[in-house]
């Protein structure tokens with residue numbers, strides 16, 4: 001299968017759930033659009049993909065993904081713009097990252113044009129699920145998992161690639177309280193932190209739960225070896241503004257997920273002439289800057305929330321309050337710009353937006 005002109009066969013869902021959705025009380029990620037995309041891999045090749053009614057997937061009890069964790073995913077969003085078109089934001093970056101995650105997990109490469117076509121055709125079919133309510137979007141979840149029926153550790157010979165989608169509202173209602181984690185580790189050099197591999201998220205639940213019991217929303221992960229360098233925040237990349245310079249941990253090691261939102265923020269800031277430093281960032285310098293007042297802003301960057309301002313940083317026994325939200329000029333300007341590009345309020349001079357229908 002090659003080329004982008006492939007039209008995937010569709011089995012229509014005759015029992016749409018759309019009319020039952022309570023748009024004003026939408027839980028994150030629990031309601032799903034009417035269709036899903038499914039494509040199988042066997043005998044060294046991808047088979048014909050198809051769009052089916054959303055529903056359960058049959059599973060053999062020995063299916064290797066649930067035993068040994070060959071399972072990866074992506075997260076992206078479709079938006080409805082002011083011209084009533086449904087658009088995606090830089091989906092080619094998700095397609096590429098999916099192939100990189102697959103390679104790290106010994107899973108077959110999915111051609112990027114197939115990934116993109118599958119997302120676009122699925123979203124076009126369920127376009128009625130993309131609302132123009134402010135802050136809302138259709139969250140898209142492509143994933144791939146190993147399906148060999150075999151209780152033995154080796155790369156699976158068979159896989160399933162599936163895409164589901166879920167209408168969502170604003171992700172974080174309030175500015176986040178984060179805690180700097182100095183014991184547990186999200187990713188180590190040589191590990192799988194750069195891949196969006198399922199196990200990374202399962203492993204983070206225990207330390208994240210402890211932080212939540214202490215009143216925080218999420219953790220700031222530090223490097224596995226010394227716990228003195230800042231890496232990410234929860235499932236977002238982390239960015240700081242000190243002395244009007246945008247600072248974020250560099251991605252040289254394979255411990256940091258290469259986020260499309262962070263990349264976009266950096267490109268945008270560069271185009272505006274904002275000084276940027278992508279380099280190792282120490283816990284010490286951030287705590288010092290927070291205490292002496294030079295830390296102007298801190299925020300998480302990711303598809304779910306776009307920009308999530310950090311209100312409080314917990315460090316050992318201290319809770320350090322960051323400047324008031326109204327003063328966060330840079331992140332507010334970035335957030336507004338990204339929102340306006342997606343909604344079509346301003347011209348997409350960076351060519352980030354792709355029209356679905």
Ligand SMILES: *Cc1c(COP(=O)(O)O)cnc(C)c1O
Nearest residue numbers: 235236237257259260261302303
């Ligand atoms: C998905 C993810 C991000 C954010 O990536 P985006 O492409 O911006 O959504 C950051 N960190 C981790 C650990 C992630 O899983």
